Amino acid sequence: xxxxxxxxxxxxxxxxxxxxxxxxxxxxxxxxxxxxxxxxxxxxxxxxxxxxxxxxxxxxxxxxxxxxxxxxxxxxxxxxxxxxxxxxxxxxxxxxxxxxxxxxxxxxxxxxxxxxxxxxxxxxxxxxxxxxxxxxxxxxxxxxxxxxxxxxxxxxxxxxxxxxxxxxxxxxxxxxxxxxxxxxxxxxxxxxxxxxxxxxxxxxxxxxxxxxxxxxxxxxxxxxxxxxxxxxxxxxxxxxxxxxxxxxxxxxxxxxxxxxxxxxxxxxxxxxxxxxxxxxxxxxxxxx
Numbered sequence: 198x199x200x201x202x203x204x205x206x207x208x209x210x211x212x213x214x215x216x217x218x219x220x221x222x223x224x225x226x227x228x229x230x231x232x233x234x235x236x237x238x239x240x241x242x243x244x245x246x247x248x249x250x251x252x253x254x255x256x257x258x259x260x261x262x263x264x265x266x267x268x269x270x271x272x273x274x275x276x277x278x279x280x281x282x283x284x285x286x287x288x289x290x291x292x293x294x295x296x297x298x299x300x301x302x303x304x305x306x307x308x309x310x311x312x313x314x315x316x317x318x319x320x321x322x323x324x325x326x327x328x329x330x331x332x333x334x335x336x337x338x339x340x341x342x343x344x345x346x347x348x349x350x351x352x353x354x355x356x357x358x359x360x361x362x363x364x365x366x367x368x369x370x371x372x373x374x375x376x377x378x379x380x381x382x383x384x385x386x387x388x389x390x391x392x393x394x395x396x397x398x399x400x401x402x403x404x405x406x407x408x409x410x411x412x413x414x415x416x417x418x419x420x421x422x423x424x425x426x427x428x429x430x431x432x433x434x435x436x437x438x439x440x441x442x443x444x445x446x447x448x449x450x451x452x453x454x455x456x457x458x459x460x461x462x463x464x465x466x467x468x469x470x471x472x473x474x475x476x477x478x479x480x481x482x483x484x485x
């Protein structure tokens with residue numbers, strides 16, 4: 198089956214970038230001229246996703262409003278010929294009618310619980326998960342690369358990115374199984390934050406997944422794991438006992454916008470390539 202649906206968990210508090218997220222959902226913090234979440238949604242759409250499931254929480258109503266029709270704003274812009282380009286950009290933020298669903302995660306019980314909240318909307322079909330903290334800057338979107346691989350292999354796929362050996366203990370990494378086929382690597386396990394000397398690889402899991410629907414049954418009875426929360430990786434490890442899992446080393450640069458330095462790096466990278474301000478940004482850096 199093709200990947201038609203994607204789940205985006207957007208219920209988090211954004212504690213790593215407080216106090217900004219006291220008033221603004223972290224997913225809507227701007228990266229140059231659009232929210233971080235817009236880049237993630239665009240990535241899903243480029244990969245052929247037809248329906249996006251946002252798992253939200255209290256105080257996240259602005260996310261639903263952002264992807265809706267802004268009648269007054271668009272009417273105002275439409276009446277001004279000089280604003281035609283801006284109107285076109287605003288119209289692009291709208292998701293098509295029936296192309297999005299919003300469901301609540303009423304308690305902060307972990308990523309696994311957030312994904313489980315989308316079970317009835319996803320149904321019995323494979324689906325993608327995109328963690329909105331992570332923006333991937335790539336010529337071809339990270340998820341589109343993964344979907345191409347999935348169409349050949351089936352099973353389950355997680356995106357991975359090599360990290361320096363000295364930092365491997367800060368990440369969840371995969372254990373390779375057998376020979377790799379280009380960017381695709383069959384995996385035997387996932388190891389959360391291993392000591393450097395015990396790490397099975399330096400390939401860190403990077404916030405993009407394609408999973409089979411059987412994950413929902415496992416999440417339904419998954420006990421609390423690290424941090425006292427229901428962890429997606431725990432259920433993925435159980436699913437790995439019966440289904441194939443692959444890691445995909447994507448071509449692109451990931452930015453963790455959930456951290457201050459990651460957010461700064463994302464803004465900088467996108468500013469340097471922006472058609473309107475790129476030259477000015479490069480000049481500013483040269484003079485710094």
